[in-house]
Amino acid sequence: MEKKFQAIYDVLAKEIQTEKIRAGQLLPSENELTERFATSRETVRKALQLLSQNGYIQKLQGKGSIVLEQDKLPLPVSGLTSFKELARSMSQKVETSVIELSSKEAHGCNQQVLQCEEGTPIWELQRMRKLDGEAVIYDKDLLLKKLAPGLTKEIAADSIYDYLEQELGLSISYARKEVVVEEADAKDKEILDMGSYQQLVVVRSAVYLEDTTLFQYTESKHRPDKFRFVDFARRTK
Amino acid sequence: MEKKFQAIYDVLAKEIQTEKIRAGQLLPSENELTERFATSRETVRKALQLLSQNGYIQKLQGKGSIVLEQDKLPLPVSGLTSFKELARSMSQKVETSVIELSSKEAHGCNQQVLQCEEGTPIWELQRMRKLDGEAVIYDKDLLLKKLAPGLTKEIAADSIYDYLEQELGLSISYARKEVVVEEADAKDKEILDMGSYQQLVVVRSAVYLEDTTLFQYTESKHRPDKFRFVDFARRTK
DNA sequence: TAGTGGTCTAGACCACGTC
DNA sequence: ACGTGGTCTAGACCACTAA
Numbered sequence: 001m002e003k004k005f006q007a008i009y010d011v012l013a014k015e016i017q018t019e020k021i022r023a024g025q026l027l028p029s030e031n032e033l034t035e036r037f038a039t040s041r042e043t044v045r046k047a048l049q050l051l052s053q054n055g056y057i058q059k060l061q062g063k064g065s066i067v068l069e070q071d072k073l074p075l076p077v078s079g080l081t082s083f084k085e086l087a088r089s090m091s092q093k094v095e096t097s098v099i100e101l102s103s104k105e106a107h108g109c110n111q112q113v114l115q116c117e118e119g120t121p122i123w124e125l126q127r128m129r130k131l132d133g134e135a136v137i138y139d140k141d142l143l144l145k146k147l148a149p150g151l152t153k154e155i156a157a158d159s160i161y162d163y164l165e166q167e168l169g170l171s172i173s174y175a176r177k178e179v180v181v182e183e184a185d186a187k188d189k190e191i192l193d194m195g196s197y198q199q200l201v202v203v204r205s206a207v208y209l210e211d212t213t214l215f216q217y218t219e220s221k222h223r224p225d226k227f228r229f230v231d232f233a234r235r236t237k
Numbered sequence: 238m239e240k241k242f243q244a245i246y247d248v249l250a251k252e253i254q255t256e257k258i259r260a261g262q263l264l265p266s267e268n269e270l271t272e273r274f275a276t277s278r279e280t281v282r283k284a285l286q287l288l289s290q291n292g293y294i295q296k297l298q299g300k301g302s303i304v305l306e307q308d309k310l311p312l313p314v315s316g317l318t319s320f321k322e323l324a325r326s327m328s329q330k331v332e333t334s335v336i337e338l339s340s341k342e343a344h345g346c347n348q349q350v351l352q353c354e355e356g357t358p359i360w361e362l363q364r365m366r367k368l369d370g371e372a373v374i375y376d377k378d379l380l381l382k383k384l385a386p387g388l389t390k391e392i393a394a395d396s397i398y399d400y401l402e403q404e405l406g407l408s409i410s411y412a413r414k415e416v417v418v419e420e421a422d423a424k425d426k427e428i429l430d431m432g433s434y435q436q437l438v439v440v441r442s443a444v445y446l447e448d449t450t451l452f453q454y455t456e457s458k459h460r461p462d463k464f465r466f467v468d469f470a471r472r473t474k
Numbered sequence: 475t476a477g478t479g480g481t482c483t484a485g486a487c488c489a490c491g492t493c
Numbered sequence: 494a495c496g497t498g499g500t501c502t503a504g505a506c507c508a509c510t511a512a
Contacts, residue, residue, distance in 0.1 A: 475511100476510105478509080478510075480506105480507075481507075482504105482505080482507100483504085483506105484503100484504100485502085486502075487500085488500075488501100489497100490498080490499095491498100492495085
């Protein structure tokens, strides 16, 4: 059964997305929502907190919850979203090809970034992404083999996250990311359609499971003109 | 008086930062914390939720709350942090100079981005930031004049956010941001020490107050080698 | 003054992990 | 079986906004 506060969130989020409640209007009051969903006020408030965090509403003490303008292009590179999930929300034609999928043993730098023992079996995966026929993204992944023993090129070309979450029942929980701009090296230029570009936007992420296991390390290189990051941020004092 | 859940958060966050509780260890259970802080469990849970959101802990059902590794370089460009606040946490020498502060009336594109009436009085502000003596960041701001009538070059060289929040009592609440890479234009090259770089990382933000007024629009251009963005993200399904 | 959201409480029951 | 976190409740009091 779905959790009550999640269900309330889903209903209200949908009403906002479909503009059944328009930007600038007030949501029904917490007391009204409590009645409408036949629940307690704290539960309604949990749903509203989620809406607020995700940029759907702004709460105003003494007034109510006002619905915010929705972004036209919801490209949540913030957060933790797989390429396939992103692709679905983009109109462009996307294509993934697996350059390499090989089984190795951790050593030196590999071992460092995955924080595992020397000799731990790992997957080394390289993929290239095309947008509208142009090779513009180059991903390198390191994964702990014991958590995804049955990985294949077919799975890697589709969605690793789907496989992990739906097939294996693993729970991807959080990630640390870093975004920087770096010079493209020879290999990058071989793999990608660089045109006259000399630099790449590099997103490095360490991905953790629910039990805090570091499971995946990814380096994702984007051609600068095809990189875009949007974010909704709340001020924390 | 500080809110109880905020106070609990502060205490626990400090204990984690100072490694009084080390990464990998478990926090005391919610029941223990409830006793220790002489409060109710829901209040403790609000504090823990904040810790979880900010990457301090990971909660594990049936086990407890495990303390996560802290980032060495906490550079929260995610979130909503002023340059002065950032600078404080960096070892480098930083310097801000005001290129221009002028009073204008909104028209055309200005008016567009601030979503205000034609002719609305606005501040147009341009600043340049030096890190270790090099001009590497170029900020252009548009602000609604009626909300910050007494803005001066001195204030702009220090911190606009301090002025707004502490002097004027305004509450900066949230922002929408976009990060892209663009070609530097002639003006950019004049203002910044570009070396051989041809491109800039451009961060565009729309900043809103608590009452959802769009108050500031900022375009911040960074020399690629001096741009770094780190993020802690939780997966939302 | 009435209605709104913000905080806090004491207690209940459930789901999960460990022993 | 026990302790952990996850959800939900019914009610209290406070702070703020608006009429």
